[in-house]
């Protein structure tokens with residue numbers, strides 16, 4: 001059985017947009033691997049300097065890209081939809097056809113299976129994309145405002161603040177010291193139980209920084225449904 005060992009120090013390095021969780025432990029060698037939740041993790045000897053670690057990670061950039069490209073986790077994060085007429089677009093697991101109309105009152109509304117995006121006449125493609133993104137952000141914001149207090153209550157954990165960011169590789173992240181949670185804008189496409197599970201995951205990080213056994217034990221205790229949601233988020237199960 002593999003011993004997890006004491007972590008003396010940990011820090012998240014960002015190597016060309018790839019976050020890597022580095023833990024200093026009583027080990028001989030630097031070791032890099034893909035963690036269970038799709039993040040890169042490294043363990044390094046206690047004596048390793050920040051410069052040495054950074055150098056090691058930079059030397060493995062191509063390897064990390066290859067591993068991440070192969071992993072289901074990253075493939076599970078959908079691209080933002082294109083702002084074109086007839087595009088299939090998903091909000092909270094519900095599919096819609098995008099219909100673009102021109103008008104004064106810009107914004108997004110829903111009519112049966114259609115998502116109607118009202119744009120200013122003769123607006124550019126970029127302006128339309130920005131409009132759709134802003135509307136998506138607003139929808140997710142409303143969902144988080146409604147769901148975060150519930151998940152906090154259920155788990156008994158709390159964050160100090162949260163924000164939304166469009167990310168390609170992570171569903172969420174947590175600034176452990178500040179207890180600040182970041183949620184991926186693309187969660188707007190996923191069923192709401194996925195949002196809850198990501199919030200629960202990040203809330204557990206306010207107590208436990210790394211993804212060790214303790215972390216998953218706590219997550220399973222406070223949010224037992226996290227695995228099902230993870231399968232949906234990883235693209236292994238689409239309908240739930």
Ligand SMILES: [Zn+2]
Nearest residue numbers: 037201205211
């Ligand atoms: Zn995590």
